[in-house]
Amino acid sequence: MAGTKIKNMEEFATVSGISRPTLSKFFNDPNSVRASTRERIEAALEQYDYQPNLYAVNQNRRLTKNIGVVVPNLADPFFAKIARTIEAHIIETGFRPVLLGSHGSPIMEIANLENLRSLKPAGVLLAPLGRASDHAKIEAFCQDVPTVLFDANIDKIGEAFVGSNNGQSVGLIVDYLCRTGEPPSFLEMRSPTNPNAFKRRNAYISAMEKLGHSPTLIQAEGEGWEFEEIGFREGMRVVRDRNLPTNTILCSNDRLAIGLLSAAFEAGLRVGIGEGCDLRVAGHDDHPFSRYTCPTLTTVSQDYEAIAKKSAAVLLERIEAEKPADSRRETLFEGRLIMRSSA
Structure with missing residues (x-):
């Protein structure tokens, strides 16, 4: 397709073999991607004579007040309770929570994230399925949207993780x-x-x-x-x-x-x-x-209240800072023994 007019970033991503999230990072800040990746993008720009629409890029950077909250299953009282606590805390800070459940499906989990992307969220709080999750697609999403993981950790993915010890x-x-x-x-x-x-x-x-x-x-x-x-x-x-x-x-x-x-x-x-x-x-x-x-x-x-509030607080800090933290943070809260009649 060399010499063919590239109409938009999606077409450029297809012909260059470079993911759309990586291209977005490059056009927002060329220094935010690895040097080798930057060289590949610059070579592809020269080869295909593509000029990004900077107005569209800037429009895409304008964030809404939406914050996505994705959990494995909203019908599970455990996740429903923690989601309600997160929701209340987000509303108090002036943002709008968008709650989505993945029904235990990795396909639905990715679909939820892509649906949130279309809303241009300020950030996302994600309780991933874990082993069944599509780690590569979640990582690509996290590169494009500020995301904090809670409950279940996926190593090295997202801005931070908050959960139980x-x-x-x-x-x-x-x-x-x-x-x-x-x-x-x-x-x-x-x-x-x-x-x-x-x-x-x-x-x-x-x-x-x-x-x-x-x-x-x-x-x-x-x-x-x-x-x-x-x-x-x-x-x-x-x-x-x-x-x-x-x-x-x-x-x-x-x-x-x-x-x-x-x-x-x-x-x-x-x-x-x-x-x-x-x-x-x-x-x-x-x-x-x-x-x-x-x-x-x-x-x-598990300390539902502390996990929910800390997750939201970490994400809001990231949104206000307008740049990623120097390193990925992990916060673990200790459990408390509840003695009842069964043991």
Whole structure:
């Protein structure tokens, strides 16, 4: 297409083989891209004799007061609660939140980000799916739009990450369970979507070994976000096989624990800490439903309020500064032990 008139930046991106976000960064500030990339762009500009519409570029740089908030699933009370807290904080600062749920789908997650791009948001708060996310496309989006990740981290992507200190919180509940009864086995998904699950697995193993106990993993088959169903199915298998080395099970998250509690009830097992109880069950997150299970669920709370407010504050700081921070920041909040009737 050399010698052919290039009409816009999209066509130039196609013929040059350089992504649209990278070209936007270059035209906004040539020094914001690597020297080798800058040389490629300058060579392509000369080859295709393309002159960008600087008025359009400047128009594209004019930001709205919109801030996108993308979570894996707005129907999940956990994400609904944290999204509501973020929404309230954003409104207080004079911006307009745009809430979107990805329904556990990586395709929908990228579609949400692209839809937000068309709104010219001042910034985006993203709780990514994690392992299932299209990391390359999310990274490309983050290069073009100020983005702060929360809940689930993807290394080196986005301006910052705000979440929970899984090492501290899992260590806290493992210590409690070992002090008050038999050391726990750990119920998790074999191939979890959320990267927090891997961190919790490693934290459990480390905490058990530190206390002189042998870790035992119970790995459930299944993928996606139907955690209660997976916990129930694996719970029924565990109950049927009767091969647990301990009467205590720590679940990777509260939703798995809720499924396990249901399986125990179906099997006629009594869960709790009183005389005559067959099983102790604990979880992680302090999911909004965990205080209404039967028995009520012992767990570790995530600081929803602090995570939500810090995420929004970091993004607003970035928007006001009008330039990226010198380095990517990570902020982790410690969990709090919630002792209830299940363990």
